[in-house]
Amino acid sequence: MTQTACVISQLDLMIQDRKILTSLNFQLYHGQCSALIGANGQGKSLLLSLLAQRTIPNISASGQIQWQTQFAYLAQLQRLDANTIAEALGVAVLAKHFKHIAQGQTDAEALDAVDGHWHLPILWQQLLQDAQLPTDLDYPIAQLSEGQRTKLALCQLFQFKQHYLLLDEPSNHLDQHSRAWLIKAIQQHPAGCLLVSHDRELLDQVQHIYALSQQQLHHVRGNYTHYQQQQQLQRAALEQRVADGQKQLTYMVQQQQQAQRKAEKRQQSGNKIRQSGSQAKILLDFKKEQAQQSMAARQKQFSQQHHKATTQLQAHQQQLFQVKAQRLQLLWGTQRKSAEILRCKHLQLPQLQHAAISFALNAGEKIQLAGNNGCGKSTLLALIAAQAICDTEKLYCAVDVLYIDQHFSMLDRTQSAVDNLRRLYPKPTDLHYRRLLGQLQLKAEKACCPLAQLSGGEQLKVALLYMSQISAEVGLLLLDEPENHLDIASKEILADAIRAYPGSVILVSHDRQFVRDCGIVKVYQLS
Template identity: 30%
Template sequence: MSASLTCHSLSFAWPDGAVVFDGLDIAFGPGRTGLVGVNGSGKSTLLKLLAGDLVPADGSVKAVGEIGHLPQNITLDTALRVDEALGIAERRAALHAIEAGDAAEEHFEAVGDDWDVEERALVTLGELGLGHIGLDRTVGELSGGESVLLRLAALLLRRPGILLLDEPTNNLDLYARRRLCQAVASYPGILVMVSHDRELLDLADQIAELHSGEVTWYGGNYSAYEEALAVEQKAAERTVRAAEADVRKQQRELADAQLKLARRKRYGQKMWDSKREPKIVMGARKRAAQESAGKHRAVHQERLAEARERLDEAVEAVRDDDEIRIELPYTAVPPGLQVLTLEDLRTAYQARVDGVLDLRGPERIALVGRNGAGKTTLLRTIAGELQPLAGTVTAHVPLRFLPQRLDVLDDDLSVAENVARFAPGATHNRVRARLARFLFRGARADQKAATLSGGERFRAALAALMLAEPAPRLLLLDEPTNNLDMASVRQLTTALESYEGALIVASHDLRFLESVGITRWLLMEEGGLTETTPEALAGPV
């Protein structure tokens, strides 16, 4: 029987009463589904409900076939051997015992029909780029990215009919991402993936967009979804313009009707005052006129109310795709100006720069390489957070560093107060006016940093650095797109378009790097830096 996965009338709320789903119906068929939506829309919650890790308040989840779930935050016991993490240790031990001549019945029961389990495990590890780790090493010897791929290998070895992946490329370097994409592309069952990784989402057969507790389906991959969305939005904007014109028309007609009624009333009063007709006739005429006027006014008021309702519906259909649009003239770096010099640099954890590396003018440098190669260490050394073991770092312009942890914010302060810390000379009104360009308007600027969502926190940290005084003319970003939804990635991209200074960004996301106008690519390999190209990085693993 082929696998299937359906939800019927699914409802779920958090203990504080916040409703995530109320009567959700959804069915996943064969193929790859990209589950998208803004941060906080309930994507991870839905995967946990599908996997049985959360229990719905009402409704049901029905799965035909085994479910494999790769959660966003993976914790593996560092003392486990690789074969234990893969779930094959017992069968492997039994196989080795049988091969050594021990014909005990329990060994055959442990193996069952899975005589090639060790070979399958090694093949699966190899396909994910983990062939070098072997089955006897411990999890503690692996990097964070290797641990994610190991957990995926354990799922694939079980051959589940349904696979649920939650942000699987987080913490993966460029090479590991490519391996994961290959595994996704070849998966034969039902696959549902939550991701902000465009390359991965472009492998989807269909996109399910989660918004306000409901799902809308789009055929094709993420690029096709964006095209369909753009067409929808243009149609929605035309509808808004037509609805606005209708409201203005109804307002004019109501005003004209009220003017005519006022004239009739004045004429009737004049006739009453002149007593040209019998009182009983004039009274009847006045009552009839009042009734007619009331009906006439009610008709126009009803039409206006209906027009306003249509306008409200049309406005709701238009996405709130606010983009960060700012002017940062003081960040500008003229061509040729020396921005940064690294000379014979040796950092902690063995990262190094041989000879002299100069950054001049508004260059945009991508720092790429495997996890653990030393990219973060180099950025922290340039930012002055770590002292070099040898050599020199000379920044010729003001710089700011945005780390992966986003710990530049004080959780006890509001967004506005955090920005004011970095720009002590700016007035209160100036801080709030500039924050509005980062989409923190009105009361949103008064939110405590501790209460912000992941995307909001990133935007607030970016605002604090880019609006700092003196203006940063060199910006260092460390894996800025990790844990950002697609809308937040677009907002980051537009913010960097406004930034006129030099940029060094460490990232594994080639699509993002290309979108921000990288002018120079540096590969960190075995601790050293070499020039490279995006074409070379996109080549075979």
């Protein structure tokens, strides 16, 4: 029998007066990997924070969370609070003692501290090597890329073999090799884990899917592919119920109309008999009253049946269309006549050892900037953004650029979505921005609350909406992993927008499916 790691009972969650989760009841299983999925803004990260027993401002929760094992937590954002690799791993004191001993500076305090831990330096080295991270424990974190920082935060957790892991989007920023490392590490972690992710490859490695939707949680045993198959079957059955309901309503209306016509014919016949005087008036009045009573009863019955059928049909339609189609369109101005808009020639990035960068980009061309974590992709995009418009020996850029970095740092988390958009691009009205935010499923209350109260995916949608409005005024979009934090449906919407955009794009992404969906086939590999 599978051991239970955590039992969650009657869990409710509210942000101020807005209900997020209602009466959740589920279990997490020791030694097994589970995934929590759902659209952006459904409360996945909030639920994971609650499970990790974190204090969340402006949140009220009720219910029970009963852990039967130790646990460790990886947050979606702000994952490291350290200066060196040793500090990030939580081994700075021991590492310092081992370093002094290796230098011949032995003392009783150091020997007492490392007693029983002589095997740890080898484990640390192996852990860092497997993750392709620097093995120097004094290496400064400031010099690591976002992907490397994510791997380091994961390494810190993977040390705790007996801890059940709560991982919020652990594959964000990771290159393909690092994603393979993550999958292997999760599979080998003995205590099990619950991960929040929109990474389809990672989701296919789990044994349980917990789908969060409309404040409820649906549990499916199996991986994401199995879940999708079940969803397709359920949707097909729901579509059939909607079609049957529509036919039933049509049939009921036709029957009612037919009954009405028969009643009208009987009434006309009665009027003719009354005019002919062939039957007594009292008998005709009695028949008329009976007919009226019968018609009233049939109409009442029809109204009740019609109301019931309509209510059922509307409920099925609401289930079928509860996720409204999102819309994102990148505006486009006048295309440049000049072919070449960007050129790098023997460019060297600061503080990085790599081959000289040389490539050119023409108007309307889209390329993927690829490479392992730490090779300088984000640094190159930031350099292009900082120098545009420019014409130097090593870097030429003939157009204005828009740079969306991994942290969407143009946003102010203390301001609302509407306030951010008006600050960044004040031309449209508040009403215009509210309508566009609604098309991305950021409705009234979320459009007006501080961004800090929104999920990472919802914050990114605000940055992407800003991009969609200003894209007509720039000639080149620099997108650094724009699909991170987005749910699967939102990724598809963004990919469609990039594919349809006639301007130039340099895209950094480690999601191969997303790159294909964007229609990008040209790749420049940093090495």
